[in-house]
Amino acid sequence: MKIKNLLMLCLTLLVGQTALAQNARFATSGVIEYEKRVNVIALIKEQLKRYPNDNFGPKILEDYQRNNPQFKTLKSKLTFNKNETVFTPEPDNVPPNSWFNLASAQQNNTIYTNVENATSVTQKKVFEETYLLKDSTRKITWKITDEFRNIAGYDCRRANAVIMDSVYVVAFYTDEIPVAGGPESFTGLPGMILGIALPREHTTWFATAVTDEPITADKIKIPAKGKAVDTKSLTDILKKALKDWGDSGNDIVRTSLL
Numbered sequence: 001m002k003i004k005n006l007l008m009l010c011l012t013l014l015v016g017q018t019a020l021a022q023n024a025r026f027a028t029s030g031v032i033e034y035e036k037r038v039n040v041i042a043l044i045k046e047q048l049k050r051y052p053n054d055n056f057g058p059k060i061l062e063d064y065q066r067n068n069p070q071f072k073t074l075k076s077k078l079t080f081n082k083n084e085t086v087f088t089p090e091p092d093n094v095p096p097n098s099w100f101n102l103a104s105a106q107q108n109n110t111i112y113t114n115v116e117n118a119t120s121v122t123q124k125k126v127f128e129e130t131y132l133l134k135d136s137t138r139k140i141t142w143k144i145t146d147e148f149r150n151i152a153g154y155d156c157r158r159a160n161a162v163i164m165d166s167v168y169v170v171a172f173y174t175d176e177i178p179v180a181g182g183p184e185s186f187t188g189l190p191g192m193i194l195g196i197a198l199p200r201e202h203t204t205w206f207a208t209a210v211t212d213e214p215i216t217a218d219k220i221k222i223p224a225k226g227k228a229v230d231t232k233s234l235t236d237i238l239k240k241a242l243k244d245w246g247d248s249g250n251d252i253v254r255t256s257l258l
Contacts, residue, residue, distance in 0.1 A: 026176055026177070026178055027176065027177045027210065027212040028081065028082045028177075028178060028179060029080060029081040029082065029212075029213065029214055029215040030079075030080060030177075030210060030211050030212045030213050030215065031077055031078070031079050031080075031210075031211045031213065031215075032077065032078040032080070032152075032192070032194070032207050032209070032210050032211075033075070033076075033077050033207065033208050033209040033210075033211075034075070034076045034077065034078065034183045034205050034206065034207055034208065035073060035074070035075060035205070035206055035207075035208050036073070036074040036075075036076065036107060036183075036203065036204070036205050037071045037072070037073050037074075037203070037204050037206075038071060038072045038074070038102075038104060038105045038201075038202060038203045039070060039071055039202035039203075040068070040069075040070065040071065040072050040102065040105050041061075041064075041065060041070045042202040043102055043104065043105070043201075043202055044061055044064065044102075045061070047248070048061060050247055050248075072105045074089065074090070074092055074106075074107050075089075075090040076088060076089040076090055076107060076183065076205075077090070078181065078182075078183060079215055079219050079220065080177075080179050080181055080192070080215065081179075081215045081220065082179060083114060083115055083116040083179075084112070084113065084114055084115065084116075084220050085111075085112070085113045085115065085179065085181035085182075086110070086111070086112050086113075086219075086220055086221060086222075087109070087110065087111040087113075087183060087184060088110055089107035089108075089109070089110065090107075092106065092107065103251070103252050103255045103256060104201050104202075104203060104251075104255040108124060108125040108126070108256075109122055109123070109124050109125075109184060109185070110122070110123040110223050111123075111184065111185060111223075112220070112221070112222040112223060113137060113181060113185075113187060115137075115179060115180045115181050115187060118136055118137045118187075119134075119135070119136055119137060120133075120134075120135060120136070120137050120185065121133070121134050121222050121223055122134075122185070122223065123223035123224075123225060123226050124226070124234075124256070126238065126252075126256050129227065130225065130226040130227065131226045131227050131228075131229050131234055132223060132224070132225065132226030132227060132228050132229070133226075133229050133230060133231065133234055134228065134229075134230060135230045135231045137185070137187050137188070138163065138185055138186075138187070138188075139188070140161045140163055140169070140186070140187070140188045141161055141162075142159040142160070142161045142171070142188060142189055143159060143160050143161065144157060144158075144159045144189075145157070145158045145159065145160065149172050149195065151172055151174075151194040151195050151206060151207050152194055152206075152207040152208060152209055152210050153210070154174040154176050154177070154194060154207075154210065155174060155176070156172035156173055156174045156194050156195060157172065157173060157174070157175075157191075158170065158171070158172055159171045159172075159173060159189055163258075164254060164257065164258075166200070167198060167200055167201070167254070167258070168198070168199055168200060169186070169196065169197070169198060170195075170196070170197040170198075170199070171186060171189060171193050171195065171196050171197075172193065172194055172195035172196075173189040173190070173191040173192060173193045173194065174191050174192055174194055175190055175191035176191070177191055177192035177194075177210070178190075178191055178192075179191070179192050180192075181193065182194075182196065183196055183205040184196070184205065184258065185258065194206065194207040194210075195207065198258075201255065201258075231257070234256075234257070235253070235257060238252070238253045238256055238257070239253055
C-alpha cells in the first residue's frame with residue numbers, strides 16, 4: 001500500500017512539473033531596462049596612482065568625494081525581438097565633472113544588433129566626434145558555469161570571458177528569453193544577458209525590469225548618423241589621436257571600444 005501511494009505521489013509531481021513547463025512563457029520580444037553603475041571613486045584613485053608625486057590630485061579627489069556619490073548610475077533600455085536588438089542609453093542629466101570626466105562613466109553608444117546574422121551597427125560618440133561603426137559582432141569565447149543568480153525575476157546562469165586581451169567579463173544570462181543579446185556590445189550566449197560586470201572597469205550593467213510585449217518593426221531603429229568606420233579603422237584612429245597620452249590614452253581607447 002505504501003509503495004502504491006509513493007508511486008501515485010511521484011506521478012502527480014511529474015504531471016505537475018510537465019504542466020508548468022508547458023505553461024512557461026519564453027519571451028521573444030519586449031523591452032529590458034538596465035542600470036549601469038560605475039565606481040567613480042575607484043577609477044579616480046587608480047588614475048592618481050600614476051602620479052604619486054602630484055600633491056594637487058589628492059586634494060581634488062577629497063573635494064570630489066565630499067560633493068559626489070561613490071557610484072554613478074546611468075539608465076538604458078534594450079528593445080528586442082527574436083532576431084534583433086537595439087540598445088539605447090537614456091540621457092544623463094548630471095553634468096560631467098571638469099576634473100574627472102571619465103569615458104567609462106558615460107554612455108555614448110546606441111547599438112543595433114542582428115543576432116541572427118551576428119552583425120551590428122553602432123553610433124558611437126568619442127569626444128566631439130560621432131562614428132557609425134558597422135561590423136560583425138564581437139566574438140566572445142564564453143565559459144559557462146554552474147552559478148546562478150536571480151535578476152529582474154529571471155534565473156540567470158553565470159558565464160565568464162576575457163575580451164580585448166585583458167578585460168575580464170562576468171555575465172549572467174537567462175534561457176527564458178531565447179535571444180542571444182545583451183546590453184552594449186555583449187552577445188553570444190544561449191539566452192539574453194541580464195547582468196554584466198567588468199571588475200577592471202569597476203562597472204556593472206544589471207536589468208531592473210523586463211517587459212514582455214510585441215515589438216513592431218518601427219521600434220527597431222538602426223542608427224544612421226556618423227562617420228563610417230569598422231572596428232579596425234576606429235581603433236587606428238583612436239590610437240593615433242591618443243598616442244601621446246600614455247596610460248590615460250590607452251584607457252580611453254579601451255573603454256571607447258568596449
